[in-house]
Amino acid sequence: MKAPEALLAYLQQTPGMESGSKRLVLLFTQLGDFDSMEYAQALVPALSHLEQVGIQTLGIAIGDQAGADRFCVFTGFPRSQLRVVPDAELHRSVGLSPGLQAAGGPWPSLLLMCAGIGSPGTLAEVLRGYTGDRSAPGRFDESSLFRLAGGSGFQRPFELATVRLRNMNEVLSK
Template identity: 45%
Template structure:
């Protein structure tokens, strides 16, 4: 008989478990609900083709790992390549890719847009181009149950739709996340791992204005390159992403971004992919263009 256990973790809401498969229930203030299913996501990916940033060649997504138990893959679905969310998450992923691949985990990072967008994104952020793939439409993300953003059926400019999303409409948790960037977070690690003026406010936690400052740096990097990074289909500007961890054709972890800046933390990906408790300093950032974001913790036993 299936049994469910609820464990409250410090500042993280509740972690629910059905037969050892993690289902993360987020706290209202900072988390989005996350459910893990057997293999519907694998079926959604099957037959879908993405395009290599390194060459532009098409590749069937599920061909990149074996559909057998124990063959692990992390599939990160970024938003579009000109989005702050994609930049923040990619800057963190760079730090954990060696650990994942050193443990035999395949890493597949998809982003919304075309190959040229992906190549410019990789060039600016020094993201490994052979792990990055462009996907030109929203159909896959919708099939995976990812948030389409504010009023997807409303026939108005996506730029107009972004305004209410930045206020949290159709983008739950975004306001809280923006505020967190300004007021700091005693439960989060510092954004920088080298000396900065923020050190006068203490150490060992995310200081006030630290994350907001880094987001400003990223925005300054995006705006001059908007045309090179923005997807040709501007309807993709509001589409949100998520993250999947597979063992063969079965999902062992899933995170659905509730809105802008609401991605999963890489440490959660590591925990799920490596099937072990993992304590990391990967969120410490050495570049002023790199940042940390909201945290989603999934315990994996």
């Protein structure tokens, strides 16, 4: 599969991401989007392995420099591997969905999506966050209190819900 031309053009202007290098490119949405935060948090532990095998990682998100700084501090994603664009033009050019467009702008859209409106699969994911998932890896280490919630080696009840509550608090409190 060939990457879209708009993305290839963007990468050609980014040091270390030129044609011919092994690369993992992440198109995050807005920096305050919960999916972007969760993906970055899940990827951070694997970044050193990716680097060891010669894969350059770059995240591209919609936002500004101050938001990128906060995102990286909160998620642990390396600031040197995150670029920000001021709008969704690059994302649209590669065919990504614009998401829910509620009247009143991005904040009402965010709150509606948190409630599962216009965001397919959200309610099922919320429920999974509370009940656990034996087929998914844990999000907290085995020494955490979550080991008391039914064992180890899988995503325990309330574990994912706690991650999401922390992320929601970060976004809505700033």
